[in-house]
Amino acid sequence: MLSQKYPDRIVPAAVGYAEVIGVFATFLSPALMGAVINLTGSFAWAFIAFTICEAIVLVVMLVLARETSPADAIDLARPASAR
Numbered sequence: 001m002l003s004q005k006y007p008d009r010i011v012p013a014a015v016g017y018a019e020v021i022g023v024f025a026t027f028l029s030p031a032l033m034g035a036v037i038n039l040t041g042s043f044a045w046a047f048i049a050f051t052i053c054e055a056i057v058l059v060v061m062l063v064l065a066r067e068t069s070p071a072d073a074i075d076l077a078r079p080a081s082a083r
Helices: 011-040 043-067 070-077
Strands: none
Touching: 011 043
C-alpha cells in the first residue's frame, strides 16, 4: 500500500515510519497488558485495552496517510534545489 501511495524516492521513509509505529506498539503492548492484568486481574480486560490501543494506532496511521496528497508526495520526492 505504501509503495503505491508514495513515489519511489520516499517509499523507504514511509515504510520506516510504519515500522517504527509497529515496533512501538510491540514494545508498549506487554507493559500495558501486564498493568491491566495487575489492576483488574482479568485477561479479557487486558486484551480489550490492547485492541483499543491498536485501533488508535490504526486511526492515526489512516489520518496521516490521508493528509498527504499524491501531489504533496511528489513535491517531497523532489530534491530541495528543484523546488
